[in-house]
Amino acid sequence: MTYxxxxxxxxxxxxxxxxxxxxxxxxxxxxEKDHPRGIKYTIEGFATDRRTxxxxxxxxxxxxxxxxxxxx
Numbered sequence: 392m393t394y395x396x397x398x399x400x401x402x403x404x405x406x407x408x409x410x411x412x413x414x415x416x417x418x419x420x421x422x423e424k425d426h427p428r429g430i431k432y433t434i435e436g437f438a439t440d441r442r443t444x445x446x447x448x449x450x451x452x453x454x455x456x457x458x459x460x461x462x463x
Contacts, residue, residue, distance in 0.1 A: 393458065403462065409440075409445055417435050420435045431460070434447050
């Protein structure tokens with residue numbers, strides 16, 4: 392997770408478990424293939440309370456890990 396994503400997460404009063412849950416139970420809503428740094432994925436789901444909508448934008452790194460760029 393980038394520092395920017397951590398800051399956005401804190402600003403929205405989200406916990407890491409909320410972001411993880413939204414990724415694991417959400418769905419990909421957008422794929423940007425033409426970004427210069429690589430393919431970006433927008434995933435939208437719900438936090439652990441199952442009411443709060445959480446969105447993330449991220450991409451896979453060269454090592455195959457998924458890096459979260461921002462949350463909302």
